[in-house]
Amino acid sequence: MGEADAQAASGKPRLGPRPLMLHLGLAQMIWSGSSAAWPSWSSGLQNLPPSLRSEEEALRLELARGADAPASLASALDRQIRKRRGELLDGITAYRGHAYRRNLADPPALWAEGTARLLDYGGEGPAVLLVPSLINRGYILDLSESCSLARWLSGQGFRVFLMDWGAPGDSERAFTLTDYVAGYLEAALDALHRETQTKPLLLGYCMGGLLALALAQRRPGDLSALALLATPWDFHTAPGQAALGRAALATWGSLMDIIGELPVDILQALFALVDPMATVRKFRHFAKLDQDSAQAHAFVALEDWLNDGVPLAAPVARECLGGWYAVNSAREGRWRLAGRPVDPRTVELPCLCIVPSEDRIVPPESALCLARALPDCAIHRPRAGHIGMVASRGARTRVWEPLRDWMREKAVS
Known part of the structure; x- marks a missing residue:
C-alpha cells in the first residue's frame, strides 16, 4: 500500500502537492519578481532579451499613448497576481479535500x-x-x-x-x-x-x-x-543538467550518507525546478473544473500518484x-x-x-x-x-x- 492509499484508508487530507512550501515559494518569488521588475522596465532602465525585442517595442508604444498607462498597467499587474494566487490556493484546497480515492486492489x-x-x-x-x-x-x-x-x-x-x-x-x-x-x-x-x-x-x-x-x-x-x-x-x-547533478550531490550528499537514501521531497523539488510554474498552471486549471467531472477525478488520481513517490x-x-x-x-x-x-x-x-x-x-x-x-x-x-x-x-x-x-x-x- 502506498502513502496515498494509506491516507485514503485513514481518511486524512492529502499533503500534496509536495513539497508544498517550495511550490508556493517559487510562485511567490516569480510573481514578486514581476512586480519588482516593472518600475525599472517602465522607466527604461531594463530591457528584455533580444528574442522579445519586437514585443517590447510594441508595448512601449502602446504605453506612450496614455499618460496614466504605466500606473494603470502596474495596478492591472497587481490584480492579476492576486487573482492567480487565489486560484492556486483554491485549486490546492480543492485537491486536498477531494472525494476521489484510488480503490484498485493489487493483483497477486x-x-x-x-x-x-x-x-x-x-x-x-x-x-x-x-x-x-x-x-x-x-x-x-x-x-x-x-x-x-x-x-x-x-x-x-x-x-x-x-x-x-x-x-x-x-x-x-x-x-x-x-x-x-x-x-x-x-x-x-x-x-x-x-x-x-x-x-x-x-x-x-x-x-x-x-x-x-x-x-x-x-x-x-x-x-x-x-x-x-x-x-x-x-x-x-x-542546459543545466550537469550543474543540477553536481549541485544536488554537493547539497544533499551528506544527508544521504546519514540516512541512506535521497528523500522523496528532495526528488520532487528537483523535478519542480525543471518547470517552476507547472504546479501553478495545473492547480489554477483544476480550480476551474467541475469537481465531480471525470476530468477532475483523473487530475486527482494522477496528482495522488505524483505525491506518492519513494x-x-x-x-x-x-x-x-x-x-x-x-x-x-x-x-x-x-x-x-x-x-x-x-x-x-x-x-x-x-x-x-x-x-x-x-x-x-x-x-x-x-x-x-x-x-x-x-x-x-x-x-x-x-x-x-x-x-x-x-x-x-x-x-x-x-x-x-x-x-x-x-x-x-x-x-x-
Whole structure:
C-alpha cells in the first residue's frame, strides 16, 4: 500500500502537492519578481532579451499613448497576481479535500524479494514484463479503472507482469543499480520464465527503460523484444543538467550518507525546478473544473500518484546524479552495471522507442539519442507529454494502440 492509499484508508487530507512550501515559494518569488521588475522596465532602465525585442517595442508604444498607462498597467499587474494566487490556493484546497480515492486492489504477486514484487495481471497470450522507474511508484501503469496500461494490455492478448519496486528497506538502502537489475529484475525474469515457459517482451518506462536496457543487454536470449517509453540517454541535451547533478550531490550528499537514501521531497523539488510554474498552471486549471467531472477525478488520481513517490537508495542516487546527470555517463559509455558498460549498440533485440514530442522531463533529443544507437529500432513520436503518454485521455490512441500492434508483431509465443 502506498502513502496515498494509506491516507485514503485513514481518511486524512492529502499533503500534496509536495513539497508544498517550495511550490508556493517559487510562485511567490516569480510573481514578486514581476512586480519588482516593472518600475525599472517602465522607466527604461531594463530591457528584455533580444528574442522579445519586437514585443517590447510594441508595448512601449502602446504605453506612450496614455499618460496614466504605466500606473494603470502596474495596478492591472497587481490584480492579476492576486487573482492567480487565489486560484492556486483554491485549486490546492480543492485537491486536498477531494472525494476521489484510488480503490484498485493489487493483483497477486508471482515473485517477491525484499521490498520488490512481480505483480501478475493475468491475460492470455505472449508475456510482457513492465519495468517502471525506481523513483515513482509503478502504479502509474495501473492508475485507475479507466486508465491502466497494464490491465488494458492483459485484455489485448498479452499475459502482463509489472515490476513493483516498493520503497527501499534496510537492505535496499545499500543497493546500486547493479543490485536492482542483476539481482531483483533478473530474479523476477527467472520467475516469469518458470511460470510461462516463454520469452517475454520487455517494456521500460522512463528510468525503468534504462534498467530494462541493461537487462536486455545481459539477457537477450531470454527476451523477445524491447520497448522503451520516454527513456533518456543523453542527459546533456538540455542546459543545466550537469550543474543540477553536481549541485544536488554537493547539497544533499551528506544527508544521504546519514540516512541512506535521497528523500522523496528532495526528488520532487528537483523535478519542480525543471518547470517552476507547472504546479501553478495545473492547480489554477483544476480550480476551474467541475469537481465531480471525470476530468477532475483523473487530475486527482494522477496528482495522488505524483505525491506518492519513494526515496532513492543513496548509492543509486549517486549513480544517477553524479553519473547520468553530472558527467553524462550513459551517453559517454561510462555507466557500468556489474562491471560491464551499458551499451545500446550491443542489444541484439528488435526495439521500439516511443519518444513523446511534448516531454519536459526527458527532452525528446535525449531519448532519440538512445533510439539511434540501438541496431534494430523503430521510433514512434506521439504528440504527448512524459506522463500523458501513459495516463491521459489520448494515451490509448496515440501510444497504447501503436505499442500493442508492434508487440503483437514482435512477440514470440
